Amino acid sequence: MRASLFITCYNDTLFPETGRAVVRLLERLGVELDFHPKQTCCGQMHANTGFRGEAFCQAKRFVRMYQDVVAVVIPSSSCVAMIRDQYPGLFEELGNEELRRQFASLLPRVYELSEFVVDQLGVDDVGAYFPHRVTYHASCHGLRGIHLGDRPARLMNKVRGMEQVPLANLDRCCGFGGTFSVKNGEVSSAMLAVKLQDLMATRAEFCTALDNSCLMHLGGAMHRQYAGMKTIHLAEILASTEAEPAEALL
Numbered sequence: 001m002r003a004s005l006f007i008t009c010y011n012d013t014l015f016p017e018t019g020r021a022v023v024r025l026l027e028r029l030g031v032e033l034d035f036h037p038k039q040t041c042c043g044q045m046h047a048n049t050g051f052r053g054e055a056f057c058q059a060k061r062f063v064r065m066y067q068d069v070v071a072v073v074i075p076s077s078s079c080v081a082m083i084r085d086q087y088p089g090l091f092e093e094l095g096n097e098e099l100r101r102q103f104a105s106l107l108p109r110v111y112e113l114s115e116f117v118v119d120q121l122g123v124d125d126v127g128a129y130f131p132h133r134v135t136y137h138a139s140c141h142g143l144r145g146i147h148l149g150d151r152p153a154r155l156m157n158k159v160r161g162m163e164q165v166p167l168a169n170l171d172r173c174c175g176f177g178g179t180f181s182v183k184n185g186e187v188s189s190a191m192l193a194v195k196l197q198d199l200m201a202t203r204a205e206f207c208t209a210l211d212n213s214c215l216m217h218l219g220g221a222m223h224r225q226y227a228g229m230k231t232i233h234l235a236e237i238l239a240s241t242e243a244e245p246a247e248a249l250l
Contacts, residue, residue: 003071003116004034006062008079009041015212021239021246022075022113028239029121036065044082047090049179059090060099067102071120072110075235077142077210078178080112084146112142113235114151114210124154129242131161135204136234137195137218139211140173152210155238162237165202172198176217196221199229208234 003026007019026033043058062083066072074080084107091100117123136156142148156164175191199207199218205228209215212233219231232246240246 002032003073004069006074008076018233021235025239042079042082059087063103073116075113077112081141081145118151125158126238128159128238130237130240132205133163134206135165135167135202137209139214165204168198174214206232
């Protein structure tokens with residue numbers, strides 16, 4: 001199967017190891033990947049802060065770049081939620097019927113990583129090996145925005161050597177919310193402190209998630225408190241094997 005990887009600007013700038021892990025994982029599963037080097041941003045930051053013109057530009061760019069691909073795989077539920085939830089309104093505002101038509105055709109072919117692996121490839125055992133104690137943080141966009149359901153759990157359940165530790169209050173936000181953490185810093189910090197208590201109670205070695213934005217927020221707090229827990233995107237766990245362990249690639 002062919003697919004095109006939209007790595008997202010956040011991962012490209014701050015977490016390139018996630019993109020590399022997605023490539024290793026999907027190629028191991030037999031996917032022939034394309035990568036458009038001119039890709040930029042989904043436009044979420046612009047749309048959420050009132051920069052509609054800039055958001056229009058990013059949305060149009062995304063649709064025109066990927067309109068002819070078989071599938072678009074995105075290792076960020078936040079960006080997928082932006083495309084599914086906000087692009088329709090942006091194109092309605094633009095009033096461009098051709099763009100609306102192109103977007104309607106493309107939308108069913110846009111997938112978050114776990115959706116693509118489980119639903120499109122029909123795989124829940126990806127041959128991963130990660131001998132560590134791990135807890136999973138469900139980001140708000142993945143949980144409530146695009147309703148990932150049990151897909152992440154199905155993939156994690158088949159990772160060899162890994163001990164999964166349930167996280168209390170799984171549906172509780174970490175407090176990041178993109179620009180929310182900037183505009184409402186005190187509220188964001190209070191939410192983060194509560195989430196950190198739940199994470200530390202697991203005594204896990206790693207906290208994983210499908211959004212590096214949440215993981216950056218959580219990891220920053222752990223670093224400031226000298227906590228021993230590390231953060232890692234789920235793609236990096238799924239890409240890890242006995243022959244090529246994630247630890248050697250971090």
